[in-house]
Amino acid sequence: MTTTRPSLGMPEATKAPEGAGVSRRSALKFAGIGIGSVAAAGLGVGGVRAATNGVFNAGSGDPYDLWHEWATMPGIDRVVAAGVLACNPHNTQAWRFTVNDEVINVHSDPRRRMPLNDASGREHFAGLGCAVENMVIAARSDGFTAKVVLFPEGTESDHVARIVLGKGGTGQDRKLAAAIPHRHTNRGPYNATPVDLSGFTDQGSRVDGASVLWIADKAAREQLGRLYVEATEAITADTAQSTEAFTWFRSARCDIDKHCDGLSLDGQGLGRLTRFAAKLLPAQSRTDGDDFWTKATRDVHTATAAAYGVIIVDDVTNRTAQVAGGRLLARTHLTATSLGLALHHMNQITERIDRDRAAGNPDVFSARWAALLGRTASTGLVSFRIGHPERTPGLSPRRNLKDLVTASYSSSCGAQRSESASTA
Template structure:
């Protein structure tokens, strides 16, 4: 491959990576390029200081970025040779991705790649349109490909419990100054020029009531921020689903991020979007309660609502020249 072609391919892979979802859109990653290898690193300055002490959510975010790189490279006709957590002495090094042999991209990979910049996180209610069972089965298969399990929560009682856990965690966190500072730090004012954090237009100005209600983060913190009501007035809770893993190591968190991103991209291709609710997973005892009482002992990595919405969503990302560096000679 010519050097200019290699550069173009690597730039496209990093461009795809930065469009991955991340907690509060912190974009907690950076990329170092050496020849035909990309090093994906966690950016400690962008980790939540209180809500993510263990780094679990940061590693899930980095796992989603890694999945986007893998998909992008295959879509461009190159296999991705991945090593996850390759160096115990460099805990910030999440993975290395080396350009492998030429491959013929399959139709599904091209479909997923086409959703990388289209996918958006939702922060309001959904329409009443149900998600077809066949699509839910496909989403579960996508998660399984990366070693995780996606479970739609069918029990009304279990949905109420998850909603109550989310509400309890949100209420406690809203009263805790340090938790609140994590959220305020990443809430963007209207017309802000920042290329990270949660845009004020990405959530409704007035809370949308669903039944049962899943508490939303208060990024506005009492200020009159938020999107126009007519764009964000759907009131269905949507389908509740939980992404779990059998173990709870750093490798599992990265795998969960890869599984999550495959699910989100496949869902986006069918116009299904996701709203995330991680409040209860940031509190050890509530996460453990959900694991033991609702999830058969598996570790919850993401609680989400899935559904259809007329809102196209707003996305902002840092340009790759802010997250990329060349380390080769």
């Protein structure tokens, strides 16, 4: 069950007590667990946990329906659903939509921001940019044109974008659109095969004001990897920052069904047996989960990255630049999916830069971040690793359209409907 943590500035629906689940970074410390222990855990209390934690129904049911149904959805429903399936920070899904005929308005839900892990709001607004671009891609693939106006009421408004659809599109972006229901963050290990980055060249010119900086050189990758580990250690040592992130982890299946958001064990990149055991055995504490996250960052994430990518903008604190960077991030992730590559969003360094600045702490990361980028730290918006996957990632839960959309539109772009959204 969830509880309220007012000091975090988060909505009640997103709270979870510290002992109620495994942290978002935790794969649990099951290295070396015996098959007999797992089998024994499947009996008695462990058997109850198997049922309540989704051992046998992972990736199915209402929280996952959009992934399975998206390809056959009609008209504007399909376009808006593409936005809901976009990558976003910590799976907070901090968006709301209003739809009137051929116009889709995208609004920020400020109650779903993470002020300690995302002090500048860069990830929040980049996630909204991902939703905008997913919808543009889906609309164009269905033969619509899509004109985007960012912050039509000014950058201080929660009205992030207006997308105006029209007839007469050329059907572009169909390959990226086909990747939408298959795009997932892959936190597992990658194999040693080098990545051919030439397949991403075309996407870099698709969004004004944003570009991708690739870091593939081995020495540079190793330096960046060490910086990621250090930033991870700093986050886990910051109790308030770690606790805020922990509230978004959904350990029990009942919490996944209730909230349809956040991170779960299925998305942690675990091997099949480890994931099975993690769901059977009692959840570990936030601090144990953070210890495992640090180890995974060092021994799996940075150790197996074939390359890193950084979304570059003119100013990471500029709202329009944040959304534009998110739009390019969405295209990049979908391109990776279409090429059979894995992508894992890793923003520990920038989270610590923003956290230290907001808290008035010494800035221990900006100079080294800038040296690796070859440009000022204020241009590196968000980052990720990429490679050839060894495991298939699990699905992340998604909220239903009825909880996110206020709509009234005609059959020119889909079936006639009119409904009000819940803003929970």
